[in-house]
Amino acid sequence: MTDAAPLLEVEDLRVEFGKGADTASVLNGVSYRVEAGETLAVLGESGSGKSVTAQTIMGILDTPPGRITGGAVRFKGEELLGADRERRRLLRGESMAMIFQDALSALNPVYTVGAQIAEQFRFRRGMSKKDAMVRAAELLDQVKIPNAKQRVKEYPHQFSGGMRQRAMIAMSLALDPELLIADEPTTALDVTVQAQIMELLDELRRERDMGMILITHDLGVVAEVADRIAVMYAGRIVEEADAATLYAHPAHPYTRGLMASVPRLDSSRGQLDPIPGLPPSLTNIPPGCPFHPRCAHADFRGRAPQSSVSGDRCRTELPLLRVLEDPAAGPEGHRAACHFAEQFVAASPEEVLTP
């Protein structure tokens, strides 16, 4: 394939769970790309499909119950969805690796941490047990675990939460992958440890020029490390832009609602502006724009419209992710799936949402 192909390209990915009337449409056409050395943050709440997308990319989605019903995942131009199991197995670890939220359940409690890392060197690189353990200790040292030569012989329960997450990062980096998917890597950690782990991940990505997909629900973490951000809602990407653009003038009412929901450290008491209602059931996604029942701007709810946005279109016509004319956006542009995105882009983040 040509060199121009991006490191990873996901195109119109569709995944369903269940059968008949209970079919849950978990992914409804997700597209994104990641280049080498770049951090793409995938932001969304529970059930938005961010983890299922990652599992499909890695080829670890449980099928059944899951079903990939369409789309493509290309790694350096190579189509992965039709590839045979052996090829996918070889790519895992070697080309792409993943770290998970809960390191304690991702590590095997009956093997030492070192043995679990060394396993990859033994079976994929044909190293001897002894050499593999030496390499494992080197890796633990690289992820800044103090006293790595001793700790390599310890079991996961002897590690603290932050150290387990470091051990899992070491494991994922063993075979020098080009793409790292981090699924909520710091959600279970305390804030001081979270800062350490995010710094480590960012450092390793820079050193190795890896592409990174950071899956998270934390708007703070995203703002600190992401180059580009994709916001997911009900199995779709509803907005995508570089980090500065997305935070400075979000174009989708959902993104704006998320930002208004976060209590800030640097401002004191007052009402938050939460998004009303609940995310839709994936077995019964509303017609038109999936966000319209919660959207403050779709005026069918009988309220006076807060801007000139009008509602009927929102109920009937699915807004597609399209490129916006946003002069302030970076070279990758600013895309949003809202019929009225242009009006939001023009306003400051707080403006339209405050009645």
Added chain:
Amino acid sequence: MSDPILSVRDLVKHFPITQGVLFKKTIGQVHAVDGVSFDLHPGETLGVVGESGCGKSTLAQVLMRLEPPTSGTVTFDGEDLFAKSGAALKAWRRDMQIVLQDPYTSLNPRKTVGDIVGEPFEIHPEVAPKGDRRRKVQELLEVVGLNPEHIRRYPHQFSGGQRQRIGIARALALRPRVIVCDEPVSALDVSIQAQVMNLLGELQTEFGLSYVFIAHDLGVVRHLSDRVAVMYLGKIVEIGDSESIYERATHPYTQALLSSVPVPDPSLRGKREVIRLTGDVPSPADPPSGCRFRTRCPKAEAICAEQEPPLVAGESSDHPSACHFAEVRQVLPVA
């Protein structure tokens, strides 16, 4: 200022570490809460922040009399809480309720919402006569923003945010004066979290509640609290009104915590100073001598290992701060 409704003095809770099966002998103590003092005034919210293992949930358990204290006193409305027994204890339980973190495990899956929210009335029948209970439960559901017609549904038919509302309705049933909230919004998605936080704020105004609000999320705590106590390894290291803690923190641990919180603003990336703590929290079974934070503290000197710093306000700190070298340091970006 009015008299405190809840007054905690030198509260200590140690858990024994035992060895042996038949003849258990105690080989150590986990110092979960180690000398905590604070006052809670009527209508006030006291935020308690700290990392996992700092003792904030044990504090909640002891305050609710779910665990007996090792030593120390708590007075509620001027009366000694730990001296209460029998009818007096039962009567007090109406005045103080708790909301728990996990909305999935804190509701009995085999009971309907009506049974769960109505159970306090079974235990305290004097609050609502039998014929009146259904109506009372429906009122409570409405107060917390749930559909009163859902009274016959089971917890699994509700989302996480709705379940947390059920837990709040249950806590409100007996019209308590103080509610201890133990990480009430940590398990919720951000848009739902904001809804529940607004609800807690509205209920406080409506019913004149006082909250002890325990959380690890510093943004959430700032948003809801009048005063904030920062805990580390079983001790309060700094306490003061919200503004002085967030704007003029003087304890290095508070400063490190505040600076570690990622700020949702990419334009500040790299411009913010982050105080990185090294290492992990020491084991509460064997806390360091002197100041407990000294093993991770960037300012630690010899005196810190020898003398435990008292929690007092001084020249360099306008609010109590337990550090030999307390000093104000701007850690949050200036808005």
